Amino acid sequence: MNLESTDITLLSLLQKNGQATAQELGEALNLSPSQANRRRQRLEENKIILGYRARLDPAQLGLSVQAFVQVQLASHGPEQSTNFSRLMRTRAEITSVWTMTGEADYLLRVWCPDLAALNRLIHDVLLAHPVVARVHSQIVMDQPKEDAPLPVF
Known part of the structure; x- marks a missing residue:
């Protein structure tokens, strides 16, 4: 799908605020609310917009440790991958x-x-799994840049 500049701006706006109303989007795009909403619906129908989610604060949920874990499998094949x-x-x-x-x-x-x-x-779940050969973890100390919206060109 070819994206027009208005679509690109709309996608950028929605990545910043997925709850923006058609009125707010229309004002930002210099369109009527119904035109802005139709553009949003077209982007949803074409699977460019896959959904909307709330961003939650991990600390407020009691999640104080974030880590990246690398996993190496002992053997490779469709069955191991599926498991x-x-x-x-x-x-x-x-x-x-x-x-x-x-x-x-x-x-x-x-x-x-x-x-x-x-x-x-790591020990009771990942390393205990029969197809896992090796696990390497890195604990996140800080996140100087939050997860950012995708670049839209």
Whole structure:
């Protein structure tokens, strides 16, 4: 889908405030609220906008430890990948999973209430899984840049 400059501006606005009303979007885009809303609906229908989420404060939820965990599998094949992916989907503390090139097969972003919970996740869940050969974790000390909106060109 070719994006017009108005669509690009609309996407930028919605990434900053997914709850913006059609009235607010229309004012920012110099469009009527109905025109702004139709553009938003078209972007949703074309799967450019995949959904809307609330950003939550991890500290307010008792999640004080964020870590990135690299996982290397012992063997590679469709069955091993499926089994490991199934495990990833069952664990709420694993918030993102990426498959990687290089030494690690997967990179996991995890949130835990404390170091003991992270330790249990690594030792009792990940390392205990039959397809996992190696785990390497890095604990986040600070996040100087928050997760940013995607660049829209």
